Amino acid sequence: MKLLYKILFLISFSYSFGQSSTCANAAAMxxxxxxxxxxxxxxxxxxxxxxxxxxxxxxxxxMQVGTSGTMNFQLSxxxxxxxxxxxxxxxxxxxxxxxxxxxxxxxxxxxxxxRANNVVACSYSTAAIENFTVPNAVAGQFYMLLVxxxxxxxxxxxxNQSNATTPGAGQISCDIVKGQIKNGN
Numbered sequence: 225m226k227l228l229y230k231i232l233f234l235i236s237f238s239y240s241f242g243q244s245s246t247c248a249n250a251a252a253m254x255x256x257x258x259x260x261x262x263x264x265x266x267x268x269x270x271x272x273x274x275x276x277x278x279x280x281x282x283x284x285x286x287m288q289v290g291t292s293g294t295m296n297f298q299l300s301x302x303x304x305x306x307x308x309x310x311x312x313x314x315x316x317x318x319x320x321x322x323x324x325x326x327x328x329x330x331x332x333x334x335x336x337x338x339r340a341n342n343v344v345a346c347s348y349s350t351a352a353i354e355n356f357t358v359p360n361a362v363a364g365q366f367y368m369l370l371v372x373x374x375x376x377x378x379x380x381x382x383x384n385q386s387n388a389t390t391p392g393a394g395q396i397s398c399d400i401v402k403g404q405i406k407n408g409n
Contacts, residue, residue: 259382290397309352318367
C-alpha cells in the first residue's frame, strides 16, 4: 500500500509541478525526465537574449549535477488541443558552483554582468523538438534553463535526458528537490 501512495504522489507531483516565469523563482529539475509541464502563456517577452530573438512566455528551471559526465537532453512542446508539436526555444547557462546569486550571473541576461560568456546552449529555431548537450558536467555544479513558448499556444513540454542510461553519462541530482534549495538573487 505504501508503494501505491508513493507512485500516486510522484505522478501528481510531476503533473502539478509549476514552472516559474521569473529567474528568481526558478523550479528545480529532479531527474533527467521531466514533465509533461503546462507551458507558460500570457507572459510578455522581456526582449532578445543570446540567440533568442524574443523571450515570450518564459519558464525557468535549474538543475544540479549529481554524477559527473556529459548529459544530452531533448526538449519538446505539444499543443493541448491536438497534441501536435509547437515551437519551443531555450537558453542554458552554467556551470555554477552555487545557486546563490545565480540570476545575477547569467551572461547576456543579468544587468551589469561583464564576466565570461557562460551560455552552454541556445536555440531559436521553429522546431517543436530541440536537443542540447551539457559537456563534461561536474557533480555538484548547477545549470539554469530558460524555456520559451514562442507561439503562446496552450500546451505542455517535456525535458528528457536522452543518454540517462548510457554508461558514464552525467546524471541530475534530486537532492535539490528534497530540501527545496532556494536559488536567491
